[in-house]
Amino acid sequence: MSPAEFVGDLLNPDLAFLPKALLVAVMSSIVCGVVGCYVVLRGMAFIGDAVAHAVFPGLAVAFVLGGSLVLGGVVAGVATAVLVAVFSQNRRLREDSVIGVFFVAAFALGIVVISRAPGYAGSLQQFLFGSITGIPDEDVAIVAGTGVVVLGVALLLHKELVTVSLDRETARAMGLRVFALDLVLYVLVTLAVVISVQTIGNILVLALLITPAATARLLTDRLGAMMALAPAIGGLAALVGLYVSWSWDYPTGGTIVLVLTAFFLAAWFLAPRQGLIAKRSKWD
């Protein structure tokens, strides 16, 4: 399928779900790109993975009860983040072990909950791998509104989040509430994950958080540039991924992630200063 034909499909009223899916995928990729910069720079990829899994029981409960998926996901994600923070106070266990216990437990709880719903297999597959069909109109507005809130909070607390990321002890000495800022960041990650789950799926959503930010980091040594590049990379990958998936009938979530991975590999080899080719040419 040519790009022109894809645009034609996007404008076709019989395929109204397609532009909605594109809009949701691009918006959630942009939000994940910005939030992912903090996750990557703080070395929190494992925590991001944990939060991504932790929202699952909330989504499942909301699905079974017919409630708001965003609200359900946020409640479950934040509850798990708080549990991890509290249990990590025990010095016998490292934080990553506590995360390992709770995020798998949360995911398992989600599977048990959703197994009680009619059409269990289809629902499960939709949550795990995403789907571009069946996105209600109100979800587009919810994703847009949530995205604006997440980006607004990240912008307002940017200097505090950067200060804590650089050096937690000095941040504490300045009087910053490091624990509260950590929780805010977990909530932002949770919201970014929840609005992305519908199109890309629960299992693959981590790629939206990590890969654009990691790719941007390979391309620049400037924080501002990184935070502009990461959402641009995520948004472009969502567009290209949806086009490829629609053209060749591939799963949307998986295709977007593979496009993101291709961008990452291209940056790894071709980045102007840090790329493998640039380094090789310096050695020659």
Added chain:
Amino acid sequence: MSAVVSVEGVAVRLGGRLVLRDVDLDVARGELVGLIGPNGAGKTTLLRTLLGLLSPMRGTVTIAGRRARAGAIPIGYVPQRHEFAWEFPISVEQVVMTGLTGKLGLLRRPGVAEWRAVDEALERVRIADLRTRPVGELSGGQRQRVAVARALAPQPAALLLDEPFTGLDMPTQDLLSELFASLAREGRAVLMTTHDIAGAIHGCDRLALLDRTIVAAGSPQRLARDAGLWMRTFGVGERSPLLRILKAAA
């Protein structure tokens, strides 16, 4: 000279263990004091108490006449270099600006006054020419200057340095030592923990030997003459290289 940093009868318990007991220590305006002691002596615990991050179970800690409390006292802190995320994609001037985050408060953006303070701090530690460079590209000595500039940005009355010489070569240590002494001469109270005993004897106005409590404090030359004091504090024998350092200094 008036004491900017004042510690009186302080005891600190951590995890059920008494880490500091009956600690008395003053650092006056214009004075560079070296805090020396073996590993586990409580040096970092004392710094964290001064920063208001730990509450003493007994005694009082005041900075510039106000009780130590995180964020409420004009104090600059330079942590050990490994505690800072140097791989962060951020420029030197942006790092120094983060020193003002607490002072700015939530939701306020840096303005002209804040950028002027950053300029002054960069000029003071002589790295203004590096201001736009990513911190990840800097040498160890340059990084330490960035950390000092960040601590100076809020114009503190007291400066706490946690092992600032670790991992640096001798010429860099000498340059930093001169910088710390001149920062003290300008009217700040500077307290530095260090394992570099020779450097501390030559560079500091006064030394305080810490081993859970202050076992001795005074001029470096006077303390260096008492070899027994150092042997007891550090648990070393007569053949220790430490004693040769002290002999040379005395």
